Amino acid sequence: MSSKATAAKQREIQGQVENADKKAKSKPEGAMQAGARKYPEPPFPKVHQDKPGSEADLPLAPMFDAPFYRGSEKLKEKVALITGGDSGIGRSVAILFAREGADVAIIHLNEDEDAADTKAAVEKEGRRCLVIKGDVKDAKFCRDAVARTAKQFARLDILVNNAAFQVHAADIEDLTEEHFDETVKTNLYGYFYMAKAAVPHLANGSAIINTGSVTGLEGSKELLDYSMTKGGIHAFTKALSSQLVRKGIRVNAVAPGPVWTPLNPSDKQAEDVAKFGSQTPMKRAAQPEEIAPAYVFLASPQMSSYITGEILPIVGGY
Numbered sequence: 001m002s003s004k005a006t007a008a009k010q011r012e013i014q015g016q017v018e019n020a021d022k023k024a025k026s027k028p029e030g031a032m033q034a035g036a037r038k039y040p041e042p043p044f045p046k047v048h049q050d051k052p053g054s055e056a057d058l059p060l061a062p063m064f065d066a067p068f069y070r071g072s073e074k075l076k077e078k079v080a081l082i083t084g085g086d087s088g089i090g091r092s093v094a095i096l097f098a099r100e101g102a103d104v105a106i107i108h109l110n111e112d113e114d115a116a117d118t119k120a121a122v123e124k125e126g127r128r129c130l131v132i133k134g135d136v137k138d139a140k141f142c143r144d145a146v147a148r149t150a151k152q153f154a155r156l157d158i159l160v161n162n163a164a165f166q167v168h169a170a171d172i173e174d175l176t177e178e179h180f181d182e183t184v185k186t187n188l189y190g191y192f193y194m195a196k197a198a199v200p201h202l203a204n205g206s207a208i209i210n211t212g213s214v215t216g217l218e219g220s221k222e223l224l225d226y227s228m229t230k231g232g233i234h235a236f237t238k239a240l241s242s243q244l245v246r247k248g249i250r251v252n253a254v255a256p257g258p259v260w261t262p263l264n265p266s267d268k269q270a271e272d273v274a275k276f277g278s279q280t281p282m283k284r285a286a287q288p289e290e291i292a293p294a295y296v297f298l299a300s301p302q303m304s305s306y307i308t309g310e311i312l313p314i315v316g317g318y
Helices: 003-026 088-099 112-124 139-153 177-201 224-247 270-274 288-299
Strands: 079-083 103-108 129-133 158-161 207-211 250-256 311-314
Touching: 079 088, 079 139, 079 177, 088 103, 088 112, 088 158, 088 288, 103 112, 103 139, 112 129, 129 139, 139 177, 158 177, 158 288, 177 207, 177 224, 207 224, 207 288, 224 250, 224 311, 250 288, 288 311
Parallel strands: 079 103, 079 158, 103 129, 158 207, 207 250, 250 311
Antiparallel strands: none
């Protein structure tokens, strides 16, 4: 083929691609919907809440009950203790654990209505639910909460560390020592206190599941302190898993991306909340019920007996 013919052929290919690009751009690109039901897409309601946030007061209710999920006794007669179990991911985890046959204790800070709703949802699944109110920054409270759970249910098999504090700060100079201290003590000290208190009650085959974050993997420029703690949780998970192998206790973490819970509306301003999750490849935030099955997987000895020290990202396609 002559050089002239080759140049003409290349221009023809170029034109074909340009036409294809125009057609692609003319089609609206929505969020990815590949679940058992359709999930909300941005824009979300423009809402901002005072800390610690309330699921009951969100104008768009998080989807947590997973009506399509069928239990199969993966956690039959187990007992689980979940911090931050009143709302968001923690609520959905509590419900699915109950659906799999576990009794559940939930710890919450100050959200009485949310905690009561979660208790009712767990009991609807035919299991018992103990509600404990308190602050995981307090080591004595953590010891008492574990002891109370073990006494109430005569055992403890699963600890889910999930409680968290998150407030953005655009500049390190705006991140006060008080703010930094609250984040670190809630997200790191709380996990340490709970694990230390729980381990003496956990037998061979038990599990600890920590809630990490995509920010602990990627960092977030406006969540400097939060990203630091979530990265620390990932390291804590790996280190503790190595320590507890000899006791037959598995330790893993789930690292979610953006999830529609009270955590973010009680952090971000209303304008930012409306766009929440749109930056992911799936172009939407997850709903709690899309994250909770991962906790069932990591808690169940039938499903993950050979898995420990792992960080499971559920981040919408990063």
